[in-house]
Amino acid sequence: MSDTENPFEIAYARERQARLKAEQLLEDKSRELYLKNQKLEESYNRLQQQQAVAMQNEKLATLGTLSAGVAHEINNPLAFVLSNLESLPIYKQALLRLLELNQKYLKDPGVPENYRNEIADLIEKEDLDFIGEDMHGLIDDTIEGIQRVKEIVLNLRSFARTQNCDRVEADLCAGINSTLKLLTSELKTGVTLKLDLQPLPGIVCNPNQLNQVFLNLIMNAKQAVEGRENPTITIKACCDDDAVRIQIADNGCGMPPEVQKEIFVPFYTTKPIGQGTGMGLAIAYGIIKDHGGKISVKSAVDQGTVFVISLPLWGRAEGAETGVAEAVSD
Amino acid sequence: MKGIIFNVLEDLVIKQCGIQGWNEVLSENPEATGIYTASESYPDEELFGLVGSVARKLEMPVAGVVETFGIFLFHQLAERYPMFVEQPENLREFLLSIESVIHIEVRKLYDSPNLPNFTYDESSQDQLVMHYQSPRKLCILAEGLVRGAAEYYNTPITIEHPVCMHQGANHCDLIIRFGNV
Numbered sequence A: 001m002s003d004t005e006n007p008f009e010i011a012y013a014r015e016r017q018a019r020l021k022a023e024q025l026l027e028d029k030s031r032e033l034y035l036k037n038q039k040l041e042e043s044y045n046r047l048q049q050q051q052a053v054a055m056q057n058e059k060l061a062t063l064g065t066l067s068a069g070v071a072h073e074i075n076n077p078l079a080f081v082l083s084n085l086e087s088l089p090i091y092k093q094a095l096l097r098l099l100e101l102n103q104k105y106l107k108d109p110g111v112p113e114n115y116r117n118e119i120a121d122l123i124e125k126e127d128l129d130f131i132g133e134d135m136h137g138l139i140d141d142t143i144e145g146i147q148r149v150k151e152i153v154l155n156l157r158s159f160a161r162t163q164n165c166d167r168v169e170a171d172l173c174a175g176i177n178s179t180l181k182l183l184t185s186e187l188k189t190g191v192t193l194k195l196d197l198q199p200l201p202g203i204v205c206n207p208n209q210l211n212q213v214f215l216n217l218i219m220n221a222k223q224a225v226e227g228r229e230n231p232t233i234t235i236k237a238c239c240d241d242d243a244v245r246i247q248i249a250d251n252g253c254g255m256p257p258e259v260q261k262e263i264f265v266p267f268y269t270t271k272p273i274g275q276g277t278g279m280g281l282a283i284a285y286g287i288i289k290d291h292g293g294k295i296s297v298k299s300a301v302d303q304g305t306v307f308v309i310s311l312p313l314w315g316r317a318e319g320a321e322t323g324v325a326e327a328v329s330d
Numbered sequence B: 001m002k003g004i005i006f007n008v009l010e011d012l013v014i015k016q017c018g019i020q021g022w023n024e025v026l027s028e029n030p031e032a033t034g035i036y037t038a039s040e041s042y043p044d045e046e047l048f049g050l051v052g053s054v055a056r057k058l059e060m061p062v063a064g065v066v067e068t069f070g071i072f073l074f075h076q077l078a079e080r081y082p083m084f085v086e087q088p089e090n091l092r093e094f095l096l097s098i099e100s101v102i103h104i105e106v107r108k109l110y111d112s113p114n115l116p117n118f119t120y121d122e123s124s125q126d127q128l129v130m131h132y133q134s135p136r137k138l139c140i141l142a143e144g145l146v147r148g149a150a151e152y153y154n155t156p157i158t159i160e161h162p163v164c165m166h167q168g169a170n171h172c173d174l175i176i177r178f179g180n181v
């Protein structure tokens, strides 16, 4: 073009160059900032996650201590209520025999009339005939009820034993069974429970924590099959050369891949407010990781979900720090 | 749309019609300030208004201007961000890197840019199908950018555009055939 000699256009071109340089500088800084920010966000998320798990663990530990304490307190009075109750049928028998004897004398003309009338009045006034009959049922029901309370307290205690970091050799099938007992009332509502628990070698673990994992997974399965046709939860346990495998499967609602990706994240929940805190699987993940194991999930929408936990056979206490849990979802 | 796009349009108009020409385009669009910083966002309508004026000035259809602009835009972008064109070995690789590298890097530089979405059908060796999706429907600009890239990599291409958002589809198919066909 002819007017490139125009001094303003030359100046414009120079200014344009200067602006490009300035923008270049800005972009370099922006990129740096972006990367730094990304790193920061990552560590912030990690921190938040760790904090959430720690908080929940603390809460659970407190809850464990609390429920163990309550169970212990209930256990003492329960013991003498139960032993007293066991004497009652014998006492009842004695009193009933007295009543029967009186009935017999009522019909005996040899007994003075005023004496017979007095006894007949008392029997009628206090409805002793009815009491005599009703007492059987009352006492039996009471004993049965108290037996149930005793069992609940027992389960609570075995579930919430508080030696939190103590590793002991334990049978996981026993743990699964005691967890299931705790859930009896939850699972009563028409859920079919299929168990295939093969005998497992004892593994060194924290049984309370593993029970917590089973509880969380079974609760999730139960919630997933709610309102579905033929609701079934299948629990399998087996063992191969190097690991124990526990599988908890349901034929419930299943999860799409985008949900599967998030389930181990603390506070991730698809349940309405108040129904889920979204900590169940995060905790399960943390516990399995502590045990050097793996937890994985397979799920298909509308078909069901399978969680598989595998724990190394030589669950060693010293391996706890180095053990890696892999959350696998596919 | 980011200021950088406006800056490049300004460069193109100044190159073709001189500074006076650009001033005229601006005065035809009172809402356009003409003050554009690369990383700032400005209304899309403002850009479309400017492009309309340019088309009238050059007596060209808008689509033609947009495509020419796309070609020019590519060369400017390539000059500003040489690393994006130096990395890929050939045109095909470059086109594949738009979604997986370039526009991702753009997000680091620019605060919430409005970028299109590309998916690819790579099943054939001598062609590449790019599925373009964007609420801004700037498929013609994409065509221009691809043509610019083809010039840069010295690779003759033909582009077919059988499925188009402007014809009511929910995306555009750009079928790019490589080599002299």
Ligand code: HEM
Pocket (backbone or CB within 6 Å): B001, B002, B004, B005, B074, B077, B078, B081, B084, B085, B098, B102, B103, B106, B110, B112, B113, B114, B115, B116, B134, B135, B136, B137, B138, B139, B141, B142, B143, B145, B146, B149
């Ligand atoms: C050096 C390479 C490239 C860079 C640095 C780059 C960068 C950008 C930037 C900064 C924007 C504006 C975003 C906004 O306004 O918010 C943009 C938009 C766009 N880019 Fe790229 N781009 C490059 C190559 C390409 C190529 C080769 C294509 C060809 C298909 C393409 C297609 C598009 C389209 C169509 C838009 C308009 C926005 C839309 O359609 O929604 N880009 N790009």
Ligand SMILES: Nc1ncnc2c1ncn2[C@@H]1O[C@H](COP(=O)(O)OP(=O)(O)OP(=O)(O)O)[C@@H](O)[C@H]1O
Pocket (backbone or CB within 6 Å): A216, A220, A221, A224, A250, A252, A253, A254, A255, A259, A263, A268, A269, A270, A271, A275, A276, A277, A278, A279, A280, A281, A282, A304, A305
């Ligand atoms: N068996 C399952 N079937 C389908 N979805 C499941 C299953 N288990 C978990 N999920 C999904 O994973 C999400 C996270 O589960 P998680 O147990 O961590 O939290 P939650 O059950 O929502 O709440 P809570 O803290 O009460 O356990 C659930 O909200 C649900 O969407």
Ligand SMILES: [Mg+2]
Pocket (backbone or CB within 6 Å): A216, A219, A220, A276, A280, A281
């Ligand atoms: Mg849960």
